[in-house]
Amino acid sequence: LMENPFKSIYKFNKEAGLLEKGYSDFLEPSFLIEEAIEDLPQLDNLSYELKIKMDSNPKDIARHIVGLAGGVDAELTDLQRFDKHIDAIVYAVGGAYKLGLTPQQLEAGIAAVMYSNTKKIGAGKDEHGKALKPDNWPEIEAEQIKKLQAILDKRA
8 A cells, every 4th residue: 555645745744854044935836846846957058147157057046046035034823834835835736736646646746756766865965055966966867757657658
């Protein structure tokens, strides 16, 4: 039986030591933006100035955007933060369903990604505490892609 997806995400964050740092109004939104813009083809067409500062790296671009929006000095309530993350989940899950996935297929996809994420534990963290990918990440990612593609291939 597959582990509850929310429990597996909690377990990963706890084991990776990510919960200890607490909430950051700068980093949490930047992680969401980074994922949203990752792999977009137009990242290479950013303005010259932004390319110099960011070298078209989604992580740095996301952090720059949040910094411009005042995320460094944000004084949000936990209610605002909680609502923001629930909305992000609703959009993310809705987007997956728009790809033609069933709830069971989405759970299987989360399980595949979380299995790969557990391989990051012990690989270190960047200067902001985000888990880094281990040296053998290309092999781990290739297996994850294979699992995700198999799930997509089973869509109705």
